[in-house]
Each structure stands twice: as structure tokens, then as C-alpha cells.
Amino acid sequence: MIDIDEWSPHLTPRNSFYELKGLVSSGGRVADGREQRVQDDVGFWRHSQTYAIRNRAQALAYRAMLTRLRAGEAILAKVFDAYGPPTTGTVAEPSASLTAAADLRATTVSISTFGLILQPGIAFSIGHRLHRITKVVFHTPGGTAAWNGSAPWDGSAPWIGQPAAGPDLWTVNIQPPLRQDLAAGTNVDFFNLQCLCVIEDVTSGDIDLDLGFFADPTLSLIETI
Structure with a gap:
């Protein structure tokens, strides 16, 4: 290759x-111009x-x-492709991965993203395969994780002023169908197509x-x- x-x-x-x-x-077309x-x-x-x-x-x-x-x-x-996904600027390195496993020939996938906004028409690669989003079916914006008051205190850990934000969750329709079975956590690349x-x-x-x-x-x- x-x-x-x-x-x-x-x-x-x-x-x-x-x-x-x-x-x-x-x-082919028939005499009246119609085409099957x-x-x-x-x-x-x-x-x-x-x-x-x-x-x-x-x-x-x-x-x-x-x-x-x-x-x-x-x-x-x-x-x-100059028209990739917009970035939110909230993270240094935007990233995306499959939230759930997806089967061969699936045309709907679940993706979690950090710092990316997904829209119909945007392309992405999974491994050596290229796909395009045709529809955003569902979107749950990433929220701020709640404090866990029951967790033990770790005095050696660096202090963070606020909890880390969670990922955005997306369900999108894609074409062409997936060329293989994919596991949850598989990297989805929107920048190196x-x-x-x-x-x-x-x-x-x-x-x-x-x-x-x-x-x-x-x-x-x-x-x-």
C-alpha cells in the first residue's frame, strides 16, 4: 500500500x-422519458x-x-477539506470517539466529542475509511461533572477550581455505511481525512x-x- x-x-x-x-x-429510460x-x-x-x-x-x-x-x-x-467541524475553543486538542459499538453496514452511530460541533455535511475518517454525516439525530451538550462528596480526599492531587466538563454526545446518520464492526472508544478523526x-x-x-x-x-x- x-x-x-x-x-x-x-x-x-x-x-x-x-x-x-x-x-x-x-x-434505462423508456419511450415516455421515465427512468427506472x-x-x-x-x-x-x-x-x-x-x-x-x-x-x-x-x-x-x-x-x-x-x-x-x-x-x-x-x-x-x-x-x-477546508470545511471541517467548528471547534469550541474550550479544549486544547479537540477529539472524538465512538460512544457505543457499531456493526458492519450501520448508518447511525453515536459519537462523543470534546471541543467539536458536528453538522450535516461534515466528513470524518475511521481508520482507512471515509464517511460523511447526513443528519444530526440527537445532541446532548457536555455538562460539568458534579462534585463527588463521598470520594476520599487526596491531599497530594493538584487543586482544580472546578470539575472537568463532560463530552458532547451525538447520534448521527452517516453515509456510506460502516465497512466493518467497530468497538466503543474507536477514534473518529475529523481533521486527518x-x-x-x-x-x-x-x-x-x-x-x-x-x-x-x-x-x-x-x-x-x-x-x-
């Missing part, structure tokens, strides 16, 4: 597109990136990556160097299961 970090010092996409495809297939459609709840991600090739290191890195993709290797592609992909068409992605030096090739990838 190709890890894009191998070439990240050289290859930075100018633009990035990702969208869920294959949710609907057509049975078959809904598929699985789908797959199509992901494309355009790279600016301006020097030797960038050209060689792109050529090596493209050659390995055409030879059949999968790539753990980074997905760039990634998706396991293969090249969409082995004839695409050619690097046509202008004057032998410059190019802007587009690499098209599709999710592999």
Missing part, C-alpha cells in the same frame, strides 16, 4: 475533489487531486506514485510536461473495499 506521506514534502495538491458515487444505478432507478445504500468514494509540478523532485515523486498505482497498488489517500483507494483508470493521470518542466496532472482515484 502506498502511503502518500512518502511524497508529501514534494506533492501538495492544488485542489481536491471527493464525492460519494454509485448510490443509484439506472435501468435502483437505489444502492453502499456507494463508493471518488477522489481526485490536481498537482502542480514545478521542479525535479515533484516530477519524480509524481511519476513514482503513478507507476505504482498503475501496477495495482492501493494508496492511503489524504482528503483535503483519509481513504483507501486505487486508481480509477490506469490510462489516466499522465504527466504532460510543458517545455519539459511544468505540468498540472490530475489523479483520479476510487475507494477500494
Whole structure:
């Protein structure tokens, strides 16, 4: 498997597109213009990136990556999205995890977050898999934990002026369905999006160097299961 970090010092996409495809297939149109459609709840991600090739290191890195993709290797592609979840600023490092176990093909999951606001349309990764929130079903704001008056006093512990705040609890609908069974506590990543992909068409992605030096090739990838 190709890890894009191998070439990240050289290859930075100018633009990035990702969208869920294959949710609907057509049975064709009849004479009156109507079309029979078959809904598929699985789908797959199509992901494309355009790279600016301006020097030797960038050209060689792109050529090596493209050659390995055409030879059949999968790539753990980074997905760039400027519209991630807003942060509340109440915690230094926002985080999220599954509140409860979730089964293969589940389209509803429970997530606990610290310092994050979840909204429909926001994407996240679990492992090598990419998903998108389609609906926020339920949200319980994080509260401040109550003092436990029955706990023994620990004079060696640092004094904290107030109890720590609890996490926000969310129930959200997602697409595509989960690709595997997941345990409670599994990390949910809203900032380092990634998706396991293969090249969409082995004839695409050619690097046509202008004057032998410059190019802007587009690499098209599709999710592999």
C-alpha cells in the first residue's frame, strides 16, 4: 500500500475533489422519458487531486506514485477539506470517539466529542475509511461533572477550581455505511481525512510536461473495499 506521506514534502495538491458515487444505478429510460432507478445504500468514494509540478523532485515523486498505482497498488489517500467541524475553543486538542459499538453496514452511530460541533455535511475518517454525516439525530451538550462528596480526599492531587466538563454526545446518520464492526472508544478523526483507494483508470493521470518542466496532472482515484 502506498502511503502518500512518502511524497508529501514534494506533492501538495492544488485542489481536491471527493464525492460519494454509485448510490443509484439506472435501468434505462423508456419511450415516455421515465427512468427506472435502483437505489444502492453502499456507494463508493471518488477522489481526485490536481498537482502542480514545478521542479525535479515533484516530477519524480509524481511519476513514482503513478507507476505504482498503475501496477495495482492501493494508496492511503489524504482528503483535503477546508470545511471541517467548528471547534469550541474550550479544549486544547479537540477529539472524538465512538460512544457505543457499531456493526458492519450501520448508518447511525453515536459519537462523543470534546471541543467539536458536528453538522450535516461534515466528513470524518475511521481508520482507512471515509464517511460523511447526513443528519444530526440527537445532541446532548457536555455538562460539568458534579462534585463527588463521598470520594476520599487526596491531599497530594493538584487543586482544580472546578470539575472537568463532560463530552458532547451525538447520534448521527452517516453515509456510506460502516465497512466493518467497530468497538466503543474507536477514534473518529475529523481533521486527518483519509481513504483507501486505487486508481480509477490506469490510462489516466499522465504527466504532460510543458517545455519539459511544468505540468498540472490530475489523479483520479476510487475507494477500494
